[in-house]
Amino acid sequence: xxxxxxxxxxxxxxxxxxxxxxxxxxxxxxxxxxxxxxxxxxxxxxxxxxxxxxxxxxxxxxxxxxxxxxxxxxxxxxxxxxxxxxxxxxxxxxxxxxxxxxxxxxxxxxxxxxxxxxxxxxxxxxxxxxxxxxxxxxxxxxxxxxxxxxxxxxxxxxxxxxxxxxxxxxxxxxxxxxxxxxxxxxxxxxxxxxxxxxxxxxxxxxxxxxxxxxxxxxxxxxxxxxxxxxxxxxxxxxxxxxxxxxxxxxxxxxxx
Amino acid sequence: xxxxxxxxxxxxxxxxxxxxxxxxxxxxxxxxxxxxxxxxxxxxxxxxxxxxxxxxxxxxxxxxxxxxxxxxxxxxxxxxxxxxxxxxxxxxxxxxxxxxxxxxxxxxxxxxxxxxxxxxxxxxxxxxxxxxxxxxxxxxxxxxxxxxxxxxxxxxxxxxxxxxxxxxxxxxxxxxxxxxxxxxxxxxxxxxxxxxxxxxxxxxxxxxxxxxxxxxxxxxxxxxxxxxxxxxxxxxxxxxxxxxxxxxxxxxxxxxxxxxxxxxxxxxxxxxxxxxxxxxxxxxxxxxxxxxxxxxxxxxxxxxxxxxxxxxxxxxxxxxxxxxxxxxxxxxxxxxxxxxxxxxxxxxxxxxxxxxxxxxxxxxxxxxxxxxxxxxxxxxxxxxxxxxxxxxxxxxxxxxxxxxxx
Numbered sequence: 100x101x102x103x104x105x106x107x108x109x110x111x112x113x114x115x116x117x118x119x120x121x122x123x124x125x126x127x128x129x130x131x132x133x134x135x136x137x138x139x140x141x142x143x144x145x146x147x148x149x150x151x152x153x154x155x156x157x158x159x160x161x162x163x164x165x166x167x168x169x170x171x172x173x174x175x176x177x178x179x180x181x182x183x184x185x186x187x188x189x190x191x192x193x194x195x196x197x198x199x200x201x202x203x204x205x206x207x208x209x210x211x212x213x214x215x216x217x218x219x220x221x222x223x224x225x226x227x228x229x230x231x232x233x234x235x236x237x238x239x240x241x242x243x244x245x246x247x248x249x250x251x252x253x254x255x256x257x258x259x260x261x262x263x264x265x266x267x268x269x270x271x272x273x274x275x276x277x278x279x280x281x282x283x284x285x286x287x288x289x290x291x292x293x294x295x296x297x298x299x300x301x302x303x304x305x306x307x308x309x310x311x312x313x314x315x316x317x318x319x320x321x322x323x324x325x326x327x328x329x330x331x332x333x334x335x336x337x338x339x340x341x342x343x344x345x346x347x348x349x350x351x352x353x354x355x
Numbered sequence: 356x357x358x359x360x361x362x363x364x365x366x367x368x369x370x371x372x373x374x375x376x377x378x379x380x381x382x383x384x385x386x387x388x389x390x391x392x393x394x395x396x397x398x399x400x401x402x403x404x405x406x407x408x409x410x411x412x413x414x415x416x417x418x419x420x421x422x423x424x425x426x427x428x429x430x431x432x433x434x435x436x437x438x439x440x441x442x443x444x445x446x447x448x449x450x451x452x453x454x455x456x457x458x459x460x461x462x463x464x465x466x467x468x469x470x471x472x473x474x475x476x477x478x479x480x481x482x483x484x485x486x487x488x489x490x491x492x493x494x495x496x497x498x499x500x501x502x503x504x505x506x507x508x509x510x511x512x513x514x515x516x517x518x519x520x521x522x523x524x525x526x527x528x529x530x531x532x533x534x535x536x537x538x539x540x541x542x543x544x545x546x547x548x549x550x551x552x553x554x555x556x557x558x559x560x561x562x563x564x565x566x567x568x569x570x571x572x573x574x575x576x577x578x579x580x581x582x583x584x585x586x587x588x589x590x591x592x593x594x595x596x597x598x599x600x601x602x603x604x605x606x607x608x609x610x611x612x613x614x615x616x617x618x619x620x621x622x623x624x625x626x627x628x629x630x631x632x633x634x635x636x637x638x639x640x641x642x643x644x645x646x647x648x649x650x651x652x653x654x655x656x657x658x659x660x661x662x663x664x665x666x667x668x669x670x671x672x673x674x675x676x677x678x679x680x681x682x683x684x685x686x687x688x689x690x691x692x693x694x695x696x697x698x699x700x701x702x703x704x705x706x707x708x709x710x711x712x713x714x715x716x717x718x719x720x721x722x723x724x725x726x727x728x729x730x731x732x733x734x735x736x737x738x739x740x741x742x743x744x745x746x747x748x749x750x751x752x753x754x755x756x757x758x759x760x761x
Binding site for chain 2: 204205209247292293330341342344345354
C-alpha cells in the first residue's frame with residue numbers, strides 16, 4: 100500500500116534576477132513526495148494556470164499537475180483546505196515559505212489548524228510509514244536531526260535540509276498535463292493596509308562604545324577579547340581536569 | 356604590580372565632584388552605621404586615608420579626599436533601576452533560550468519590547484522549563500513568567516501554544532514578540548498565530564510608531580504595514596537594552612494549564628555524523644593546535660565526544676588537518692556553543708574566529724597564553740594525558756547512563 104501524498108507548489112522568484120522559476124523549497128517538497136509515492140504523487144498549485152514556469156515541476160517526471168484557478172492576490176487558504184479535505188490525502192508536503200508575495204510562511208500552519216491535522220516543521224526524511232503511524236526526521240539548526248512519531252494524516256513543511264530536487268527535463272515538462280479546477284475566488288485582505296516595496300538594504304549595526312572616560316574608550320579600542328572571569332585549573336591530575344571538562348560539556352548539553 | 360600606595364589625583368577630583376558620573380563609586384566606605392541594638396557603631400580603622408608616603412592621614416576638617424579602600428581597576432558601575440510598579444499594559448516576549456540562555460536575537464527582541472513598552476508598560480518574558488540565565492535584569496525583563504512542568508520538556512510545540520494561550524487570557528498583552536528564528540521561535544509564533552487566528556507580521560526588522568517593516572517573499576521586497584499584535588522579529592530588529600537594570604519580578608499563571616494529548620511524539624535527538632556538519636554552524640567543536648602531538652588520539656577523542664573537528668592554522672600548515680578545518684580569520688568563523696581548544700595558544704586571528712562562541716574550554720601547558728584569558732574553563736597540563744582521561748570519563752559516563760536506563 101502506498102501512501103497518498105500531495106505536494107503543494109508555488110511560483111518562485113530567482114534571488115538575483117527576480118525572474119519566475121520553480122521555487123526552491125517547493126521543488127524539494129515535490130522531490131520528497133516523488134521518493135515517497137513515486138508516480139502516484141499529486142501536485143497541487145493555486146494560481147494562474149497559464150504561467151509557463153509551472154511546467155518546470157512537470158519536468159521532474161510528473162504526468163499531471165492540478166491547478167486551482169485563481170487570479171493573483173486572492174486567498175489560497177480556503178480553496179486549498181477544501182481540496183485537501185476532499186482529496187483524502189494522508190501526507191501533505193509544502194515548502195516553508197513562498198518566494199513571492201508576503202512569504203510569511205503561515206499557510207501550512209493555517210491549513211493544519213483548519214484541517215485539524217498535526218504539522219511537522221522542517222521535515223528532512225520520512226523513515227517509515229506503518230499502520231497509520233509515520234516515523235520522520237526533523238531538521239534542526241546546526242545540522243542536527245530529531246526523530247518524531249506522528250499519526251497520519253499530517254502536514255509537513257520542508258526546508259533546505261530536505262533532499263535536493265531532481266533536474267527538470269524539457270520533454271516531460273511539455274508532455275505533462277495541467278488539470279484545471281474551478282474554485283470560488285476570495286480576495287486576500289492583506290493588501291488593504293500593507294504596501295510591498297523594493298527591499299531596503301539593512302544598515303550594518305554599529306559597534307557603540309559607551310565609555311564614560313577616555314581611558315575606557317582607549318581600552319575598548321585596543322584590548323584583546325577576553326572572557327575575564329574564566330576558571331583556571333592548575334596542578335590537577337589529568338583525571339580531575341578531564342572530569343571538570345566533562346562536567347561543563349554535560350551541563351551545556353553537547354555530550355549526551 | 357607593586358604594593359606602593361599611590362595618590363590618584365583624578366580619583367580625588369572625581370570624589371570631590373558631585374556631578375561626575377563616577378562620583379558614587381569613588382566615595383570611601385561608610386564609617387559609621389546603626390547597630391542592631393540602635394547603637395551607632397564606628398569603624399575607627401577606616402578613618403582617614405593613606406598619604407603619599409604610606410602614612411595614614413586623618414583630615415578632621417571634613418574635606419577628606421581619596422578613598423581609603425584600595426580600589427580595583429574596574430569599577431562596577433551600577434546601572435539605574437527601571438521600575439514599573441503597576442504596569443498599564445504588558446509587552447510579552449517569548450525568547451528562544453537556546454541552551455537555556457538568552458541568545459543575541461533574544462536580547463535584540465527584548466530591546467524592541469522595551470521600546471514598545473515605554474515608561475508605563477512592562478516587558479513580560481515567558482520562559483518554558485528550566486533556564487540557566489542570570490542576566491534577565493540587564494536584558495530588560497520587568498516580569499518573568501516561568502512555565503514549568505515536564506509537559507514542556509523536549510519538542511512540545513502544541514503544549515507550548517496551550518501555555519501561551521493561557522498567558523494571553525490572563526495578561527492580555529498589547530503585543531506578543533517572538534524571534535523569527537529557526538531555533539523554535541519562528542515555528543512557535545506561527546503556531547500561536549494560527550491558533551489565535553490572528554495575522555502576524557513576520558521577519559520584522561523595523562518598527563516606526565504604528566508601522567512596521569518586514570522582509571517579504573525571498574528577501575527581494577519589504578512589506579510595510581500597520582503594527583499588528585503578534586510580531587515575529589528578525590535578528591537585529593532593535594538595539595538591546597544597555598542603560599538600565601530591570602526588576603525581573605516573578606509572576607505566575609492563576610489558572611492551571613489545559614493539557615492536550617500531544618499528536619507529535621518526540622523520540623529524541625538522532626546521532627548525526629559530526630564531520631558532515633559544516634564547521635560554520637557546528638554546535639560543538641573540538642579543535643587542535645601546535646600543542647597536540649598525538650593526532651590519532653585527538654581524532655579518537657573527538658569521535659568519543661561526538662564533536663566536529665577543527666584546527667588552528669599551525670596544525671593545518673603542518674599538514675595534520677585539512678585546510679577546510681581551519682578556524683580563524685583566514686579559515687572559518689565558527690559560531691559553536693562550546694569550543695574546546697587543545698594546545699592552541701590563541702593567536703589574535705584565531706580568537707577573532709571564535710568570537711561568537713559561548714563557552715570556550717582550553718587545554719594547554721602554558722598558563723599565560725591568550726587562549727586561557729579568553730577561556731571560561733582552562734586546564735593546565737599535558738594534553739595527551741588529559742585526552743586519555745577525557746575518553747575514559749566519557750565512556751564511564753555513557754556506560755553509567757545506559758545502566759541507569761536499563
